[in-house]
Amino acid sequence: MTDANVTDDVLRRLYEEPPEGFVATRAAAIEQARAAGDRDTAKRLAACKKPTVAAWVVNLLARRRPDLIGELVTLSEALRSAQRDLHGDQLRELSLQRRQFVSALVADARKLAVAAGAGAGKLPLGEVEATLTAALADPEVAAQVRTGRLIRAAAYAGFGEVPRPRLRLITGGDEDPESDGPEGDADEGEELGAGPEAGRGPAAGHVTTPGLGTVPGMGHEAAQEARERAARERRRREVERKRRELERELSAAEAAERRADQQLERAETAERDAEGLVDDLEAELAELERRRAEAVAEVGRRKLARRGAERETAAARRRVGDVQAALEDLG
Known part of the structure; x- marks a missing residue:
């Protein structure tokens, strides 16, 4: 039966080991588990993936300073609560604390990694x-960090300093008429013919508006409203255009992310397969080496037996010669 404490200790050493020593340490642990007949532990260790350098640094922090990771989780919960409830002042204060x-x-x-032998x-x-x-x-991500067994760095593009604004599309009829500001009023005065030269503008009852031309019977207020409607429509179209562009960019980015994840998964699978093949070949090599040693020992035993047989044969021949000589002497 697998000792869970022993396995956890092995995993701890494995993920505290600098990445360049990960494969060798894992191979030694797998061989030790196999030698002990613990196939479950050997399989579990074989499934462990080599972390990147950044993931290893975070793992060191999680394993050797778990109190700091606990504080990080507490702060993250407070940040999410403030963002969810739209507490602006609280969120700004917590965001400063976050940084x-x-x-x-x-x-x-960084200090832990340098102490472990990494180049700063x-x-x-x-x-x-x-x-x-x-x-x-x-x-x-926080839960993965706490395990101390990250295999690659993480990123989160959606985290903000303040809650995301509530956007609304302006479709007309509900816009603040003061949104065009003082400059809009000045432009209106010029375009409507206000001032000393007003008598030289369009005839009474005709107003010139940007984008609409001279509209018979349109008063000043109607012209202002028409301009505002036109401006709102332009803004609406611009917002829609940007939204479509961002949605296309988001779709492309998500597709690229999926392709990258698939490529990474294939590469990791290929790495595990290759490492498994190496383990199998090493096991076969060890078995062949054992059989070779047994064969060499058997050859040595056969040589000794042959030499003994040669000595016995020589002695028997001498005995035959002695007996023949004795018989000749009697004759």
Whole structure:
């Protein structure tokens, strides 16, 4: 029966091991489990994936400073609650705490990695920071970080400093007439012929409006309303155009992400298969080496037996010669 504590200790060492030593450490642990007849543990270890350097740094932090990861989870829950309830002041304060806390976590993680033998200049601290930030935003990522067995860095693109604004499309009839500002009033005065030169503008009862031309019988208020409607329609079309563009970009990004995940999964599967083949070949090589040693020992035993037989044959021949000589002497 597998000792769960022993297995957990092996996994702990495995994921605290720098990535360059992961495969060798895993192979040794698998061989030890097989030698002990523990096939379940050997299979479990064989399924363990090698972490990236960034994931290894986060694993070190999770295993050696679990108290800090606990604080990270607590802060993430507070952030999500504030964002959900739209508490702006609370959210801004917590966001500031988030930045400061993540920076402190990255610094601690860097110290742990350097103490474990990693070169400080080669550590992907940006990926470490992105993973910790993602853990603040996504409970699933936080749960993975707490296990100390990440295999790659994580990222979360949707985390914001403040809640996402509630957007609405402007379709006309509900827009604030003051939205065009003072400049709009000035333009209106010029276009409507206000001022000393007003008598030289269009005839009374005719108003010129941008995009509409000269409209007979349209008063100043109607012209202003027409301009506002036109402006709202332009804004609506622009919002719709941007929305469609962003949706296309999102679809393309999600498709690329799926392709990348599939490619990564295939690569990881191929790596596991190759490592499994190496393990099988090593096992076969060990068996062949054992059989070779037995064959060499058998050859040695056969040589000794042959030499003994040669000595007995020589003695028998001498005895035959002696007997023949004795018979000749009697004759």
